[in-house]
Amino acid sequence: MNERPRSRKGAPGIVEVAKRAGVSPATVSRYFNTPSVVRGPTQKRIEQAASDLGYIRDRMAGSMHNRFSGTIGLIVPTIDNAIFAEMIEAFSTRLVQHDRTMLIAAHGYDLDRETAIVRSLLERRIDGVALVGFDHAQVPLTMLSQRDVPAISIWNYAPNALLPCIGADNFEAGQLVTNHILDLGHRKTVFLFANTKGNDRARDRLEGAKTAAKSYGLGSDEITVFDCSYDIGEAKQRVTEILKQKDCTALICGNDVIAHGALFACQALGLSVPHDVSIVGIGDFRGSAHMEPGLTTVRLPARKIGTMAADALVDMNEMGAAAEPFRHKVPLTFMDRGSTAPPNTAEPKRHD
Amino acid sequence: MNERPRSRKGAPGIVEVAKRAGVSPATVSRYFNTPSVVRGPTQKRIEQAASDLGYIRDRMAGSMHNRFSGTIGLIVPTIDNAIFAEMIEAFSTRLVQHDRTMLIAAHGYDLDRETAIVRSLLERRIDGVALVGFDHAQVPLTMLSQRDVPAISIWNYAPNALLPCIGADNFEAGQLVTNHILDLGHRKTVFLFANTKGNDRARDRLEGAKTAAKSYGLGSDEITVFDCSYDIGEAKQRVTEILKQKDCTALICGNDVIAHGALFACQALGLSVPHDVSIVGIGDFRGSAHMEPGLTTVRLPARKIGTMAADALVDMNEMGAAAEPFRHKVPLTFMDRGSTAPPNTAEPKRHD
DNA sequence: AACAAAAATGCAAACGTTTTCATTTGAGGA
């Protein structure tokens, strides 16, 4: 009984609406794009017909003419990550406010996968894309610029960045926390950073930290850096080993996740933070403020970055070539909380 | 004078590729869709031409015929949330493996916004959509089914669910943790749950917890439930107040975030966990295992849910009406860690 | 070598909109 219309499904198109409203398809199209150009009574009839039929416009068909698809891409190393989740949420929310939708994909710090993703997004005709960080292969960048698809770097800031960027100065972040620790008088410190390969954030932070350390007169041989993956459990494990072998009073962590792990490691070893060991992180993730003790860290305004990025991309679409190139540096805030203190003059407790 | 080009700058289309390869556009199209139907030498030429020109196919134009767009939607209450982030990542990753992309949006527990989002996704011709939970307005569900767009519920399981579902039994989760606490001998317990309005997960868990409590003979008046938002800081604050006023030996938390806050509150008050207070959560988020003490909780296999959901949706596309309806219940694992112990017989320390 | 069957390719008509250009309608001035 359910006769199959020649159109694939029962979904009514613009022409059915037009028929029912007694106008031409062109007018219906205009009504949805620029309501003001159709007369009041006509509007009413179209509106009525559309809602009777449950019409939903097909933006894909529309984008074949429009140049714009209303979809904007976001490429992140990983979604499952407290740092980025806040930014992603803000980005997405702002996009919805601009009547755009977000296409997101994660590459897991693999530049080849990133290239594949960019291609895939381009196949879907994205109107713009935000890429996390500065480390990118040349190919995807070329594909984007050839097609005039606006692309921006987010999360990082650099005055000479290739793409327009919105982000924080990670070098400065590294300096900030290191200065704090050294100002407190610590000299026996350990640096724990994520693998810097294909991760320019970690690299810049570490550079900043090293630079700060050197400016305090520490020799290269006094700066001990450990690699540590982005995982609380592994960080905890790592720090536990380090603390057993090495005599140190402060842990400078490349990000808050590592710092969380470090804090738990200390607690497990019965070391008091900050009495026996001071810990700093970078990021100020959800939760860092409320741990016991609160984590001293540097706040990266993740939501702000996401919101600004969404605005910027939409703006670049609307302005076209007239959009000014930009490089926005978002401010870092040092959050001095309970996990740092001057070094304990007495010997730290041993834990054997 | 500011003429915007209507088509993408210089972007070569299938016909340019065809011309260069000396074949018809139809053959090029076939090459990209079903390489096996074009002969070896022809393949080579097309491949060459495409790469010379930097051709990127326009899947939007393709989807006008295809019925499928290769895009699948995921609608979550919020992205910025440890629980969902893992699932989202897994969902997205699996989709990429199926050569699909993910369109994601968050509604912030607002059903009207969810409706708007479904409409917006439908305008983009999604091939299917996964919705978190069972609480949905009727309108979006109707829109989806009218258009034969597969929709599934994820995260929750119920034997009589309206949509096919993949998820855990939250009632059972609530029971599990409550039983554990009561088995240990606790009777002075407090329940801390997220607001159950528009959040069927929280509702089911709380029901499960209450049911378990009653089966241990606790009267309704002995079951104290506090509302607590999904935020470490607020939970910490809340628990601090509660612990000051109420005499209790165990905190049953509706999710791990609340449990984290509770743990920090205890630490701040100088109460020992689990010696003075036992704490359980639900979820087993990243990090819960590595805190000090490790959090006793129930593991929800978030990644598994994400992966299964992606598979299911793709399958429903490929099978069409032939796909069997399903209701998958993913297993819960009770994780017994350090945050729970039998109640301390001595009076808990006071903290004034 | 010739022929039938199968495989590969080409042609042209969709797909559901937007948009240009032409036409009709309506408003305002005489």
Next chain:
DNA sequence: TCCTCAAATGAAAACGTTTGCATTTTTGTT
């Protein structure tokens, strides 16, 4: 009322693919 001009609408040609059908090429058989 008639006429002019602007505003509203309609007709039809795109947009970049896919696909049914027709045609050509290849392959396998005798």
